[in-house]
Amino acid sequence: xxxxxxxxxxxxxxxxxxxxxxxxxxxxxxxxxxxxxxxxxxxxxxxxxxxxxxxxxxxxxxxxxxxxxxxxxxxxxxxxxxxxxxxxxxxxxxxxxxxxxxxxxxxxxxxxxxxxxxxxxxxxxxxxxxxxxxxxxxxxxxxxxxxxxxxxxxxxxxxxxxxxxxxxxxxxxxxxxxxxxxxxxxxxxxxxxxxxxxxxxxxxxxxxxxxxxxxxxxxxxxxxx
Numbered sequence: 452x453x454x455x456x457x458x459x460x461x462x463x464x465x466x467x468x469x470x471x472x473x474x475x476x477x478x479x480x481x482x483x484x485x486x487x488x489x490x491x492x493x494x495x496x497x498x499x500x501x502x503x504x505x506x507x508x509x510x511x512x513x514x515x516x517x518x519x520x521x522x523x524x525x526x527x528x529x530x531x532x533x534x535x536x537x538x539x540x541x542x543x544x545x546x547x548x549x550x551x552x553x554x555x556x557x558x559x560x561x562x563x564x565x566x567x568x569x570x571x572x573x574x575x576x577x578x579x580x581x582x583x584x585x586x587x588x589x590x591x592x593x594x595x596x597x598x599x600x601x602x603x604x605x606x607x608x609x610x611x612x613x614x615x616x617x618x619x620x621x622x623x624x625x626x627x628x629x630x631x632x633x634x635x636x637x638x639x640x641x642x643x644x645x646x647x648x649x650x651x652x653x654x655x656x657x658x659x660x661x662x663x664x665x666x667x668x669x670x671x672x673x674x675x676x
Contacts, residue, residue, distance in 0.1 A: 456676050457541070457551045459571040459605075483508045484523040485532060485540060492539045495546070502547050515654070520544070534562035541570045559594035568595070568602050573675045574609040576635070578627070580620040585613075585627045592634055608675055609635040612668050615643040636675075639668035 488508040494500050509518040520540070523530070532540075544551045553567055574595070576588040588611065595606035611631045613624045620643060628638040644661040646652065654662070 456549070456572050457545070457553060457570050458573045458575055458672065459553045459555055459567060460575045460577050482521075483510075484521045485536075486523055486528075486530065488520060488543065489536055489539060492543050495543045505547060518548075531561070532563045534566035537563050537566040537570070541567075545570075555591075559591055565598065568598060568605065571605060573672055574605045575672055576609055576611045576631075577614075578611065579614045580616050580623045580627065585630065588631070606634070607636065610668070610672050611635050611638045612641060613638065614641045614647060616648065618643045637671045639664065639671055641665060641668065 488495075491508070495505070505518070509520050511518050522532075541551065541553075551570075553571070555564065555567060558564060576591060578584045578588045592606050592609065595602040595609075611628070613627055615621060615624050624640045628640055631638050641647070641664040642658075642660050644658050646656045646658070647661065657665075
């Protein structure tokens with residue numbers, strides 16, 4: 452895994468700075484988001500910045516051992532992250548993390564999408580056996596193929612992960628996999644697991660077959676690094 456490698460998840464089923472010392476963040480909102488880190492991004496790129504200061508801006512997932520930099524999803528927020536802001540956030544993230552995973556959401560338009568793709572080393576299309584979800588991934592692949600040489604290469608090297616929503620969806624999952632297979636590097640299927648559809652996912656609660664499926668999917672994704 453190379454330092455600062457970036458994986459973008461195209462989620463058609465559903466980014467970690469002039470940060471002042473920690474004590475100076477007293478006016479920061481209790482639930483920090485991307486915009487808070489952006490105001491301190493220049494500092495985190497200096498030699499004086501400390502990795503521990505990032506704790507004031509990211510949400511650490513203790514059990515799963517990763518950090519989350521949240522988007523501002525409040526109804527009152529009208530600011531859309533720009534391409535330059537994506538660049539700034541990525542510069543900070545790649546300095547402090549060996550692996551950066553960016554969630555694209557459903558939109559393939561706008562300069563923020565284009566800048567995110569420019570930083571990406573590997574595309575992962577996460578989808579399910581829900582009837583209208585797979586088409587979203589196909590649309591994302593089409594957008595990538597029309598986005599220049601780098602984006603087209605990402606599309607051809609993409610990995611698709613299909614999660615079965617119901618115990619009876621095995622045949623449906625394999626049919627979706629066959630639709631994707633000619634256009635991407637690999638397709639991985641994750642079998643139905645009730646713990647995958649009941650809110651927050653805890654790895655230790657997943658069935659052994661589900662754990663093996665996700666391990667295989669992760670191995671396939673990592674082959675490009």
